[in-house]
Every structure is written in structure tokens, then in C-alpha cells.
Amino acid sequence: MKKSNFAKKASSEDGKNMEWTKEAENKIKKVPFFVRKKVRLRIEEQVAESGKKTVYVDDVNAVRKRFVEKMDSEIKGYQIDTCFGHQGCPNRANTGDRLLKEIESILKKANLLSFLKQNVGKDLKFHHEFRVTISECPNACSQPQIKDIGIIGAIIPVITGKECTFCRLCVQECIDNCIEFKEDKNRPAIDFKRCAKCGKCTAVCPTGTVAVEEKGFRIQLAGKLGRHPRLAQELPGFYTENEVINIVQDCIAFYKQNSKHGQRFSEIFTQSDFNKMAAKAQRHKK
Ligand code: SF4
Ligand code: SF4
Numbered sequence: 001m002k003k004s005n006f007a008k009k010a011s012s013e014d015g016k017n018m019e020w021t022k023e024a025e026n027k028i029k030k031v032p033f034f035v036r037k038k039v040r041l042r043i044e045e046q047v048a049e050s051g052k053k054t055v056y057v058d059d060v061n062a063v064r065k066r067f068v069e070k071m072d073s074e075i076k077g078y079q080i081d082t083c084f085g086h087q088g089c090p091n092r093a094n095t096g097d098r099l100l101k102e103i104e105s106i107l108k109k110a111n112l113l114s115f116l117k118q119n120v121g122k123d124l125k126f127h128h129e130f131r132v133t134i135s136e137c138p139n140a141c142s143q144p145q146i147k148d149i150g151i152i153g154a155i156i157p158v159i160t161g162k163e164c165t166f167c168r169l170c171v172q173e174c175i176d177n178c179i180e181f182k183e184d185k186n187r188p189a190i191d192f193k194r195c196a197k198c199g200k201c202t203a204v205c206p207t208g209t210v211a212v213e214e215k216g217f218r219i220q221l222a223g224k225l226g227r228h229p230r231l232a233q234e235l236p237g238f239y240t241e242n243e244v245i246n247i248v249q250d251c252i253a254f255y256k257q258n259s260k261h262g263q264r265f266s267e268i269f270t271q272s273d274f275n276k277m278a279a280k281a282q283r284h285k286k
């Protein structure tokens with residue numbers, strides 16, 4: 001059988017349905033791991049902008065060269081990405097398409113690059129950039145736990161009054177073991193303290209006994225890696241797209257007001273700030 005010269009489908013929204021030649025794939029593997037994803041996305045953006053659907057090794061070389069020689073020109077002041085849900089992942093609990101567009105526009109309007117240039121000056125690096133990610137289910141493939149703002153698509157399940165046939169599909173589907181038949185033997189119960197809100201149980205129930213109560217987003221704030229890593233903390237509550245947008249705007253306003261020398265969001269966002277943000281997030285719900 002003839003071997004394909006193409007290795008992989010593209011991973012960016014702009015580069016949907018894009019092919020990578022094997023040579024290009026091998027070349028991208030040589031880019032240092034800490035900028036590889038960023039270089040990859042930039043290559044796909046540029047190839048898509050030029051109307052092409054295939055990434056060749058020359059495309060990789062051109063962007064790689066710019067990253068190595070002119071890193072400053074590649075710094076945007078922010079980073080935003082998503083998981084690969086839009087490529088047909090069966091676990092997708094909610095779509096982040098609109099959020100991706102709206103949040104990127106908010107990040108652009110916030111002019112974070114000139115803000116950072118003013119605060120950090122010539123030492124500005126990628127690691128100063130403000131980071132947002134959207135994972136379209138609680139599997140969290142785009143690592144919301146280590147981003148300034150991590151948004152997670154989710155579904156809250158509910159047990160309805162509809163008759164249960166005891167097929168136990170919901171029990172089998174829940175990898176967190178949150179569904180059991182206990183006191184009420186006629187229908188299952190959900191342990192909401194453990195439930196990650198993936199919605200998988202709602203998709204398999206044939207009778208509608210387990211159903212979708214609400215589709216929305218969870219939000220995690222102020223995670224980072226680096227010398228002093230910290231996992232993001234989850235805001236209590238469950239949010240609509242518009243509420244997520246309001247919270248993102250509040251976080252960026254807080255960051256611009258309080259980051260004076262290029263500190264990351266997590267370095268300035270104290271527990272008391274988190275509590276205030278959580279209270280404000282609840283007010284967005286009214
Ligand atoms: S986070 Fe969920 S929806 Fe996104 S790629 Fe991972 S498993 Fe799929
Ligand atoms: S939503 Fe997911 S975690 Fe929660 S009970 Fe259903 S399958 Fe389990």
C-alpha cells in the first residue's frame with residue numbers, strides 16, 4: 001500500500017481540515033516544546049490566511065525562523081485557545097465557538113500588548129501573556145487548571161419523574177461513579193458533590209429519566225505553571241455564555257488595575273480577590 005505523505009489534520013479553528021505533510025510534522029517536532037503549540041497554531045493561521053489547505057516544511061521554517069529571531073514581534077499580549085472539541089470529539093458537552101470569538105475580541109480591545117510593554121519593557125516574553133482557554137467538556141484537554149481563565153463546557157444532569165427501565169446505562173457511563181440506586185429504588189440518584197457535569201449520563205438514558213437540567217460553563221481562575229505553579233480555583237456556580245463574558249471582562253479589568261510589573265494574574269489574585277470575584281459573578285446572574 002502506498003504510504004501517505006500527509007500526517008495529521010490541523011488543530012486550530014483557522015486551520016480546520018488542513019493537512020500537514022510528514023516532512024512538516026517532523027520539522028515541527030524539533031521546535032522547543034514550550035513554544036511548539038504556539039508555533040503550530042501560528043503556522044496554521046498563516047497557511048489558512050494564504051488560502052492553502054496544506055502545511056509544507058517551508059511554512060514551518062518561515063514561522064520557526066521568526067519565532068527564534070524575532071520573538072518580540074510574535075508576542076500578542078494574550079493567548080487564547082480551545083481543546084479539539086470542534087474537530088468532532090464525542091465528549092463535547094457544550095460548544096465554545098461563540099465564546100472563542102467574543103473573548104478574543106475582548107482581549108484585543110484590552111490592548112494587553114501595549115499594557116505589558118509599558119509594565120515590562122524590553123524584557124517582555126511569552127510567559128507574561130494573559131492566557132485564556134476553553135475546554136468543551138470536563139476532561140479539560142486544553143488545561144484550564146493552569147491558565148489565567150479556564151472555561152469548561154458542562155452539563156448539569158437532573159433526575160426527572162419519567163419512568164426508569166433499570167437498564168443501568170447511566171451507571172455504566174459515569175466514570176466518576178456518581179450514579180447509584182439507593183433509597184428511591186424506582187430511579188437513580190446523582191451524587192452532585194462528585195459529579196463533574198460532563199452530561200454523559202444524559203446522552204445514554206433511553207427514557208429521559210436522567211436528563212439535561214442546564215447546559216453552560218464552569219470557570220476556573222488564576223492557574224499557572226512556572227517557578228511557582230498554582231492550580232486554578234473554580235468559581236462556585238454555573239454560567240451562561242453572557243455571564244462568562246462578563247466575568248472575563250471583570251478579570252481583565254482586575255488584572256490591568258493590579259499587575260504593575262508584568263506579574264501574572266495568579267500572582268496578584270488573592271483569596272480575598274477570588275471571593276469578591278465569586279460574589280460579583282453571582283451578581284451577574286441577577
Ligand atoms: S476537553 Fe472534552 S471536548 Fe475537548 S477535546 Fe478533550 S475530551 Fe474532547
Ligand atoms: S454528568 Fe457526568 S459525572 Fe455527572 S453523573 Fe452524569 S456521567 Fe456522572
Ligand code: SF4
Nearest residue numbers: 164165167168170205
Ligand atoms: S435512568 Fe435511564 S439510563 Fe439510568 S437506569 Fe434508568 S432508564 Fe437506564
